[in-house]
Amino acid sequence: MADSDLTRRRVLALGGAAAGAVLGLGIASCSFSGHGSRASGPDDASNAAPDAELCMLNPSTTEGPYYLDGALFRRDVTEGKRGVPLTVRLTVRDQPHTCAPLKGAYVEIWQPDAWGYFSGYTALSPGGTVPPADTDPGGANSGTYLRGYQRTGADGVAEFRTIFPGWYRSRAPHVYVKVHTGGRQAGGTYEGGRVNWTGQLFFDDRYTDAVYARAPYTEHVGTRARLAQDTVYHGGGERDGLMRVTGNADSGFVATLTVGVDPTRENAGAEVDGESPARPSSAPPNSAAMTPMTPMTPTGATATA
Numbered sequence: 001m002a003d004s005d006l007t008r009r010r011v012l013a014l015g016g017a018a019a020g021a022v023l024g025l026g027i028a029s030c031s032f033s034g035h036g037s038r039a040s041g042p043d044d045a046s047n048a049a050p051d052a053e054l055c056m057l058n059p060s061t062t063e064g065p066y067y068l069d070g071a072l073f074r075r076d077v078t079e080g081k082r083g084v085p086l087t088v089r090l091t092v093r094d095q096p097h098t099c100a101p102l103k104g105a106y107v108e109i110w111q112p113d114a115w116g117y118f119s120g121y122t123a124l125s126p127g128g129t130v131p132p133a134d135t136d137p138g139g140a141n142s143g144t145y146l147r148g149y150q151r152t153g154a155d156g157v158a159e160f161r162t163i164f165p166g167w168y169r170s171r172a173p174h175v176y177v178k179v180h181t182g183g184r185q186a187g188g189t190y191e192g193g194r195v196n197w198t199g200q201l202f203f204d205d206r207y208t209d210a211v212y213a214r215a216p217y218t219e220h221v222g223t224r225a226r227l228a229q230d231t232v233y234h235g236g237g238e239r240d241g242l243m244r245v246t247g248n249a250d251s252g253f254v255a256t257l258t259v260g261v262d263p264t265r266e267n268a269g270a271e272v273d274g275e276s277p278a279r280p281s282s283a284p285p286n287s288a289a290m291t292p293m294t295p296m297t298p299t300g301a302t303a304t305a
Helices: 003-013 018-023 205-211
Strands: 027-029 056-058 085-094 106-110 147-151 157-163 174-186 189-202 244-248 252-261
Touching: 085 106, 085 174, 106 157, 106 189, 147 157, 174 252, 189 252
Parallel strands: 085 252
Antiparallel strands: 027 056, 027 252, 085 157, 106 147, 106 174, 174 189, 244 252
């Protein structure tokens, strides 16, 4: 799509949302705005047609209770973790400037492993019946796996090699993401700057059904939430973080999403609601001095992060 076409669509799409943009209440998604937990189209096709692109506002979500400072700067975050291969490809656009590709933004992701455990929080059970985290034979570092940063190129794209995320209590499978600008790469991680967007990336149930029928995902037994039951995803398609997915559970998936951010504004996301395990040390996960604390047993409602 030409920039001029995108600009015209943006003007139309933002007609009723301009006040929200001025107030910095969300980000702009240069993506399909379809609704529902499952998009139309064949299984191996993208979830939305390219000509459905719009530039429209949507809010940041909570960063959840499993965030850690000091994730490593790298493309491959797996550290030997077992699971169905997944490539996450996020395109970041500068919403105030005709949604042009945003070069030099720092994209950060973090997610659970195939059994639902997060690095740094492996003492916290993901729910259901699951093997202990330390029995995973992948050899990953318990404080750093499945977390990382990448910097966007001239095309605004940051890409990660990971695995399809497992589930944990009360939540549909998802990958957490933040977009940072204004900082710098230092000591193998990122520091300074501001957070322009905090989001969560979701998958159509047909993909999770195919993945969770395979080992090692089958070793986590219990009732997982479907996309329509998730407390963060509200049925807004890509506007709410639903990824366009290609591939299959045999060879792996490629999941893509385009988001627009305002690089001049801080938008760190909503507060954590519900499950709130104790945070480990604020030292970078790659630091030899870091010893993750044992998270507290959650009380009341389970995670809505």
